[in-house]
Amino acid sequence: MIQSELLHQQLSFSQLPLRQELIKSIASLNYENMTPIQMQSLPIILKNEDIIAQAKTGSGKTAAFGLSLLNNLKISFFAVQGLVLCPTRELAEQVSQAIRRLACLMPNIKIINLSGGIPMKPQQDSLRHGAHIIVGTPGRVLKHLKSATLDLTQVKTLVLDEADRMLDMGFFDDITSILSASPKQRQTLFFSATYPEEIKQLSKQFMMNPKEVVVGTPYDEIDIEQRFYEVTKHTHKFSLLKSLLLHYQPVSTLIFCNTKQQTTDVTDQLIHEGFSAIALNGDMEQVDRDLAVLRFANQSCSILVATDVAARGLDIKELSAVINFDLAFDHDVHIHRIGRTGRAGNKGLALSITTPADAQRICAIEDNLSCPIIWGNTNEFEHSHATRLVPEMVTLCLALGKKDKIRPGDILGALTKDAGLAGNTIGKINITAMRSYVAIHRSHVDKAYQYLQNGKLKGRKVSVRKIS
Ligand code: ADP
Ligand code: MG
DSSP states (O other): OOOOOGGGSOOOOOGGOOOOOHHHHHHHHOOOOHHHHHHHHHHTTTTTEEEEEETTSSSSSHHHHHHHHHTOTTTTTTTEEEEEEEEEEEHHHHHHHHHHTTTTTTTTOOOEEOOSOOOOHHHHHHHHHHHSEEOOOOOHHHHHHTOOOOOOOOOOOOTTTHHHHHHTTTHHHHHHHHOOOOOOOSEEEEESSSOOOHHHHHHHOSSSSSEEEOOSSSSOOOOGEEEEOOOOSSGGGGHHHHHHHHHHSSSEEEEOSSHHHHHHHHHHHHHHHTTOEEOOOOTOOOOHHHHHHHHHHHSSEEEEOOOOOHTOOOOOOOOOOOEEESSSSSSSHHHHHHTTSSOOTTOOOEEEOOOGGGHHHHHHHHHHHSSSSBOGGGGGGSSSSSOOOOSSSEEEEEOGEEEEEEEEHHHIIIIIIIIIOOOGGEEEEESSOOOOEEEGGGHHHHHHHHHHHHHHEEEEEEOOOEEO
């Protein structure tokens, strides 16, 4: 076990044996210091050793493995040298984008995403042109292996991101098959929030003397205000949820439910009550899941109602509150959920709705806290005048995307220069293959909409719609 003395040393990225291009791209991303998990894992990973790294969501694990994947690449050798497995398509998407950003100064690096929920054919076509790094979900990667469209025989580094979650989702056999299909002489990295038995089993079978790195407590208790509320019956949960939202008025809230059905029910009821909410679960079509995450992240929707699996690892900044509509089954999962609020020095808020049936789980959670649980009292709530928060932004969807060679700058330029909007009224811009999404401040959205409807983007007329 690596001790945490290292934590107090401020080691900078430039002291690591990294390619100059990577040092420069880190600087351009404004990463000044390494995060604790990066500080502890990168020196080991860069020595080509195997590692099992445990750290909470948002601790910077992607860059830890992304940098070492890129550092070890032989660019002139056009074969798959790095493979990252992630539990969901959203995560695979996020991870490949993060690696692309790190690789921005290394020309000619090809990274391919292989996730389920989309057709095999285009993936097969891009694989035929070769790639250096594959990021994908276990099921789909295995499918390509079986159809012989993916060759893993040259893999040097294999990463399991959110390993525990992939195992929870039943990917044990798929992962075993994939690990067995890659060369024995390779580096294997496991990143995980918890360290269950199945991971130990996999590491025994597939790793060489792995070093274990655990970073600190999984979250900083001091940075999160945690409150528990009790209702006598399950059927009273929704009305408590409503009171909590009206009382605390969080700008953005992630609500956790234990079942997919519950996420849909809660979302429907919230919308019916006039809240801006959207569900995220594995039963939804992939396009709808992508859009849900996009709208929540760009702040045009204030509440995301998700299962643990669907929300796992999503890098969503500025989350004001986490609400457990259903209490997690397991202490680790609880900690993981609430650790998503209160990042980057902001104080977080974690609210849990409980029923008498949760007594045992509550004890388990309390055992792991440094102080007793604080029970909230809704009688103190004053919200006779409280309004439902309206999200600050509205998303416009344009029917032009990467295939039309649209870049964020084109949209930003059209809206600021041509339509005359101030830069600070324009939020996140996301561009997918066929569409572009831009978040506009609610007060200026009509102006932007009018302009886009009548004007042109890169010389072309574009169809635009508001998403709500
Ligand atoms: P994890 O995989 O541990 O959940 P991520 O890798 O998604 O976390 O990182 C969370 C956020 O922290 C990302 O937005 C990333 O850009 C940012 N980040 C990563 N490393 C650093 C760093 N050294 N300094 C500042 N921000 C960082
Ligand atoms: Mg991650």
